[in-house]
Amino acid sequence: MEAIIIAAGEGSRLRPEGARRAYHPPKPLTPLLGLALIERALLSLRDNGIRDIIIVIGHRGEEIRERLGDGRRYGVRLRFVENRRWRQGNGGSVLAARKALAGDSPFLLAMSDHVAEPGLLGRLLAAGQPRPGEVYLAVDFDRQKVYQPEEATRVVVEAGEVREIGKGLAPYHGVDCGFFLCTDAIFDALAEEAAAGRHALTDGIRALARLGRVKAIDIGDAQWVDVDDAPALREARRRLLRGLPSARDGLISRLVNRRVSVPLSGALAALPISPNAVSVTSFLVAVAAALGFAQGSWLAAGLLAQAASILDGVDGEIARLKFQASRYGAYFDAILDRYADGLIILGMTYGWYATSPEPWVWLLGALALIGSPMSMLAKEKFQALTGSPYLPERFDGHLRYLPANRDGRLFLVMLAGLTGQIPAVLGLLALMSNVLALGRLWLVRRHLEG
């Protein structure tokens, strides 16, 4: 499928911090968490399998073209179309792209200044292909979720069809999110409207809607913001960050780690730091914790372990924020984490033995080392066998209350450092991880049989 992104307008209301500086970028190049708005649009299309993209430029178009190049860097193929009459309205920009489309099939139409999580496009694409003459419009029916509904383009929907569209409509059912699945029909409608002096994309959509040719596709709980001014840009940032914590987070992750890692990721996103570099940093901090324990510096070592645990969230968060999530990154992180865990347990054991040389602490340490990778092993084996992720909250029964996930284990390690109760925490880690692993042998049974 091809896509058209409209990036021709001026967007003069958006001059966030740029307002005070001599230079401010054209609106589509406004940075948001390490990526320009239009880069987010490109990458969101790529993640939905759309790689042939036409970008309509106008105001300061050369700067945009220069930044994006041929798109190879983003894993897409870009073509640029210039609309010199961009001041007339965005309908003309859509019309300008007509001749650049390679095929006759339906195409996706997006605005460069609408920031949406990739799932929104997924919903629109999952609705299937519009028939000849039709257009699908992504609609947000959840008014609580719409940012500044008073400024939004509203739609009246009956039986799944858009009947009316425009600003200030009342009553209304939902809001136009700025993403469309189009057929050729949109060009004919826009051309007719233009002949009558109406040059907005909304005018074309309205004309088709009145013919019963616009279907409303519900975007469900997907988040999006139309970035028109600085407050909207801040809201988009807030929403992107708020979407980072996973539903599968453990208790410590939710209550402690994410509260630090999410703002940290937000700050780091603007820097050229790769997720794998963060994984390595987290690993090195864990190694420092292990060395600290080995030397008997309990307090510092405990705090370093917790810092490593928090940083362990940042790599994934940055990867998601910057469309850099990769299978290799997940693999790399998982293996480094297991080494970090093992070395910390080894450091605690060695450090305690060095101060009070009782060999039984090595037994505790060994049992903790045996149990330590079991949680991940069980989950990965389950996923490898079934193709679906292991869901602790569904499968683990009462054992799900054990703080035996990595966030919980490293929190206990921090407590060991703060209190000096090294052998007690080693024993607790050994007990918890092995009870969980052996319990799962039983619990997992009915999910893997039959």
Add this chain to the structure above:
Amino acid sequence: MEAIIIAAGEGSRLRPEGARRAYHPPKPLTPLLGLALIERALLSLRDNGIRDIIIVIGHRGEEIRERLGDGRRYGVRLRFVENRRWRQGNGGSVLAARKALAGDSPFLLAMSDHVAEPGLLGRLLAAGQPRPGEVYLAVDFDRQKVYQPEEATRVVVEAGEVREIGKGLAPYHGVDCGFFLCTDAIFDALAEEAAAGRHALTDGIRALARLGRVKAIDIGDAQWVDVDDAPALREARRRLLRGLPSARDGLISRLVNRRVSVPLSGALAALPISPNAVSVTSFLVAVAAALGFAQGSWLAAGLLAQAASILDGVDGEIARLKFQASRYGAYFDAILDRYADGLIILGMTYGWYATSPEPWVWLLGALALIGSPMSMLAKEKFQALTGSPYLPERFDGHLRYLPANRDGRLFLVMLAGLTGQIPAVLGLLALMSNVLALGRLWLVRRHLEG
């Protein structure tokens, strides 16, 4: 899809050991590696997704019906049809099943005395559905593979179509394996042949073949044997056992372990021992090895570790031989193996420390414990991420020559026991497993990116 299994004939040539006993079972109930021939046919159908099965009985049919019951025990639904005139020929048995078919769609037709690996049915089913009037016949074109080709039913094939079929044909291209995908047409052909006094299934197939209605489906390298007499039964047993070793076996597995485990599985298959019971036994032998090491009984402990390694193959072999392979079994075995490995390393470390209390052996033990689960972790994570198994021979580069798989590691443990070189082997295990894990961080990169 429905299936018909013909189990009506007498099969008087097959009286293996039964010949000297007062009782011998009817041919379809002849035991082969823990399952009756007809049970293998049922389970093979089930593993190919066919659960509605009609069994045509004749000679000693009540014994068969009593043994198989309604099929629930095998995960299938059975109906029985009696053919009192089974002496006339197997064509009549096929005809007898006509009225028992629930639908009009194509159905599978199999002989109860043809033992085949489930993959053979898979190939036949993958050929698609025969069109009305057609029959698909599974054909073995590899004459080297056919057992007793002089007694087989031969086929002449041109452009994928069977032109002629019968015993003693020459020249010929392949051999009828006794598995068919049929439409109604087979019944009409058999009825016509019967009216002319010809009552064999082959007669009906021949009639259709001469009309150009029988397509030959190549079974490729799938193994099968038509079990007509005691030597054929022994050959079937040999082929089933020969199919057990996996192409992904490590060196020690191939050269040592399988040579013991396969005959052992062959002997144990006849007993009511579940694969999970073997997994537990292997685990307990490993625990005995760990305790042996802990007590300083190096020699016995080393041999027990190698015994555990051999037994670790038996659970999977019995599971495959008896159609008892399950995802839970794979999970259970994987977790127990990791505990066994950990406890053996712990036993070696503790045992050595007890005789010569130098704390550095604990360091070696801890590093070996950290490295021990990494090989499995890496493979499972890879499979969880990609959906395809990790292939050491393809991905591991030169590291694939390290004996770092379980068979190699436990072989080294045995050598540790035989030579008393406990710390050396602990060091070797630590080194190998961690070098492999860290090497894979690099090697796996290009298989997970892009």
